[in-house]
Amino acid sequence: MKYIRLESYEDTLNNIDFDKASGQRALFFDDYLLQYMLKWETRKSETLLNMEKLAKPFSYKLHIHADGQTREKVVDIPETFNYLLGLHVKTRQVLHDGDRRYLVYRGRIDHREVVIIWRENKDWTKEDLERDKKFVAKQELTEGVDEVFVNGDSFIRGAKALEPVFKARMFAPVEA
Numbered sequence: 001m002k003y004i005r006l007e008s009y010e011d012t013l014n015n016i017d018f019d020k021a022s023g024q025r026a027l028f029f030d031d032y033l034l035q036y037m038l039k040w041e042t043r044k045s046e047t048l049l050n051m052e053k054l055a056k057p058f059s060y061k062l063h064i065h066a067d068g069q070t071r072e073k074v075v076d077i078p079e080t081f082n083y084l085l086g087l088h089v090k091t092r093q094v095l096h097d098g099d100r101r102y103l104v105y106r107g108r109i110d111h112r113e114v115v116i117i118w119r120e121n122k123d124w125t126k127e128d129l130e131r132d133k134k135f136v137a138k139q140e141l142t143e144g145v146d147e148v149f150v151n152g153d154s155f156i157r158g159a160k161a162l163e164p165v166f167k168a169r170m171f172a173p174v175e176a
Contacts, residue, residue, distance in 0.1 A: 051163050054151050055122040058101070078103055078118045081162060084169035085149075087114060097135040104141055112146040116162065121152040129155045 053060050057077045064073045082089060087107040095102040103118040117136065121128070133155040142148045142156065149162040 051167070054163055054166075056120050057118050057151055058103070058120060078105065078116070081116065081149075081166050082107075084166065085109060085114075085116075087116070095139060097131070100132075100135075102135075102141075106145070109147075113144060114147045114149065115142055115145045117141060117148070117150045117156070117159070119151065124153065129153060132156065 050060075054077065058074075060075055060077045061072045062075050063070050082105060086109055087105065088109070089105055089107040091104075091106045093102075093104045093106075095104060100119060105116040105118075107114055119132065121132070124132070136142060136156050142158065148156060148159040149165065150156055150159040151162055154161070
């Protein structure tokens with residue numbers, strides 16, 4: 001059984017952070033300026049999906065309001081991506097390469113076999129990316145799939161960065 005808590009409108013508002021204190025003044029201007037300010041002055045706001053923080057996907061936090069209080073809570077970014085992508089999950093694996101944790105989802109989207117690889121990759125060097133590539137190959141994580149998504153930079157053969165897809169799906173218009 002999976003328990004899911006959806007982000008509320010109030011949670012979204014609680015997580016809008018402006019780059020500059022003066023950006024708060026955008027709330028008092030016309031719609032055009034407000035849209036501009038929300039696009040640029042809040043681009044690192046967690047509720048708008050801070051791409052830099054996806055380098056540490058297992059500790060992505062939002063301010064959540066519950067029981068009359070607002071608390072910072074870790075949100076499940078990998079699971080959110082699965083829903084946005086429309087992935088029908090077949091397997092979920094947690095693997096370790098020394099001190100590195102990998103979260104690997106395999107599943108289907110339409111008739112395509114897909115694997116999604118999550119790992120914390122903040123401040124990785126070329127050597128780290130080479131080690132990552134070797135680990136993925138040794139574990140055969142990409143064998144037999146049509147599409148490979150991975151967070152952050154990667155030397156993994158055929159892998160696509162998931163961040164642009166995540167952002168596009170998250171803000172895509174919803175069809176009724």
